[in-house]
Amino acid sequence: MSQIKIFDTTLRDGEQSPGVNLNQVEKLEIAKQLERLGVDRMEAGFPASSKGDFQAVKAIADTIKDTSVIGLARTTKQDVDIAWEALKGAASPSLHLFLATSPIHMTYKLKKTPEQVIDTAVSMVSYAKQKFSQVEWSAEDASRSDWNFLAQIIEQVIDAGATVINLPDTVGYTTPNEYGEMFRYMRENVPNIDKVQLSCHCHDDLGMAVANSIAAVENGVTQVEGTINGIGERAGNAALEEVALALKIRSDFYPYHTNLKLDEIKRTSDMIAKFTGMSVPGNKAVVGRNAFAHESGIHQDGVLKNTETYEIITPEMVGVKSNTLFLGKHSGRHAFKDKVKEFGYELSDEKLKEAFDAFKLLTDRKKEVTDDDIFTLLTDIQTDTAAASKYEMQMFQVQYGTANIPTATVSMKTPEGDIVQTACTGQGSVEALYKTLEALIAEEVNLIDYQISSVGGGKDALAESHVQLMVNGETVNGRGAAQDVVEASANAFINAVNRHVVQQTNLKKEVIRS
The missing domain is CATH 3.30.160.270 (Alpha-isopropylmalate synthase LeuA, regulatory domain)
Structure with missing residues (x-):
């Protein structure tokens, strides 16, 4: 089975969701969890956009070692240089360059001719390749671009050193058939296309982001970009957990696999929801609270007799556990510390004491303390900004x-x-x-x-x-x-x-x- 690489952009495109504003501590905790989840690449942010984003990307690049850390950049030398300063401490620093290629974007936003767009893309990919061994180039609004023009610019940026070509459905406009055909056209009409990986990046404005991503995979794409819980600008991005489960459950139809640790999906989803304040809808596929609930009497009867009658995904597969009592008021510090490690948190001695004291206080007030309770306590304590000057x-x-x-x-x-x-x-x-x-x-x-x-x-x-x-x-x-x-x-x-x-x-x- 062929491997499909997972490119997570929760920390960049996901954070562009209206009202979401993550601090550096939260971004670093999300990055660590994404590494545990097993994503192949994570887009940590847009270093040139602000000092705060630069510092967050740098902290992630200096910390994460088992996942390739990527920064986004516009096609300017300044953006590329700033991204390098933020990412040079990473185990495998990579750059994601983007430039619009659709007629409407070139005319009204860039105010450039197609020839000028090609020159800019080629020169900046060439410049970026002097610093980064891995350079992904994205044709913004590719799904509304002229395919012949796309083939021309793709051929030239590959010659300039691009290692990944991403053709995003930036505004969530295309359909699965159209999107798949676009990638097929590029594979058949770009002579050097075999030198790069093809990547897809779909938005969900018409509710087809996951379907479009799967269609791209069926037509030669080897990397899928998206976010956890499908968060992102406007209606969001392709939900990576849905893509991964679709490939897993329907492996009889799709001869592909990902490296995601599927039993880390629920914990990752919960963390993203808590940090962003974007609650997961109850009917959300894979991670919604109703994903494994059965109210119909017929369904309940069937599940009791054989879960496969109505459940194609087991709760355990995605990390959903029975929310039972695991620690009580008589539990000691050692047992609590082991549970903290199980959640993947690395707390300082001071924060561990604070967390344990909060846990003991909770056991005095609450009859049953669950995994969800402890996860909530740890999340608040770990991401609390330790500052003397605050309210x-x-x-x-x-x-x-x-x-x-x-x-x-x-x-x-x-x-x-x-x-x-x-x-x-x-x-x-x-x-x-x-x-x-x-x-x-x-x-x-x-x-x-x-x-x-x-x-x-x-x-x-x-x-x-x-x-x-x-x-x-x-x-x-x-x-x-x-x-x-x-x-x-x-x-x-x-x-x-x-x-x-x-x-x-x-x-x-x-x-x-x-």
């Missing part, structure tokens, strides 16, 4: 009921070290709390989105909240968990504000250094 809630109290006006009182420590306190009312408990927090925070804050969900089930389940705030004109996400829904909401709000505070502090430090 810390000292105390909060909310009074509400059907017969009185909801009122919240909050005492908070400011980044300057002052203790401030006030109270506000609202139409509900969360509104009262958020108005109080806004009154105490010096930054200008506006709530854009608020979500609350439970971790697992039961009346004593942990609550997890995600918020999106506009802080001093910048969109920031926040995440918080607690056994009380109001406390979880407060934690998420403060987490978002602190992300902005820490980011601004780091930017000031960079300015001083420079």
Whole structure:
């Protein structure tokens, strides 16, 4: 069976999802999990886009050793040089260059003639090859490009040193038949096409990203690009977990395989959902909470007799485990440490103690502590930004009921070290709390989105909240968990504000250094 390489762009294209704003610690944890998942290549970011992205890509490149780390760049020398500085510490530094080739993009966005586009692409691939042994070149909006022109530019960038040719369906416009035919045409009309790998990159605007990716594989593509959970701009990208499972389950039809460790899919999906705040729909293929649920009596009867009657994927195949008690209030530090390692987290002694203390506190309040509970605790602690200058809630109290006006009182420590306190009312408990927090925070804050969900089930389940705030004109996400829904909401709000505070502090430090 032929191997299909998996190119994950969750950290680059996935982070371009509206409202998603990952910090460096979160990106590094995602990169480590993607390495455990077994992706062949990971696009860590766009180094030239910002100092923050440059630092995150550099940290990932310096850490990840078993997966090729890639940076995105426009066809400019400055972008290529910045990408090299970020990636040169990687085990196998690679570059992803892109340039639009469709008539509408060349005319209105690039304002270049087809000849100028070819010259730019060739010169920049040649320049990049002086630094990077692996150079992927993408024809942005390939699915709306002239095929004859595509064949010309592809031939020339291959001669210039490109090692991978990617033909993306940038706007999710094409169909499986059209997309497959495009790759077949290039294989038949580009004389040096055998010198490179062909790659596909599909968006899901018409709901056909996975189908288009499979069609590309059927027509000679050996690398599939996409994201975990299918996140990305607009309607997102091809969901890599769906592509991998389609090839696995239908191996009788598709003579291909990937190197993904399929039992790491669920954990990877959960991590991406938590960090991005983009919850996985219940009916999502492979990783949705209903993917293995059966409500129909006929279905339940069939599954009880033989799971293959209605389940083509076993829960264990993708890493879904029964959410049973694994540790309790009498569990010791050693057992807890072993569980932390099982989750793939590497905690410092200080954070391990913090996590264990939080776990013990949870066992006093919650009858059953599950894997999901522990994963949530570890995620929050591992990605918490350790900074002296940030907001810390000292105390909060909310009074509400059907017969009185909801009122919240909050005492908070400011980044300057002052203790401030006030109270506000609202139409509900969360509104009262958020108005109080806004009154105490010096930054200008506006709530854009608020979500609350439970971790697992039961009346004593942990609550997890995600918020999106506009802080001093910048969109920031926040995440918080607690056994009380109001406390979880407060934690998420403060987490978002602190992300902005820490980011601004780091930017000031960079300015001083420079």
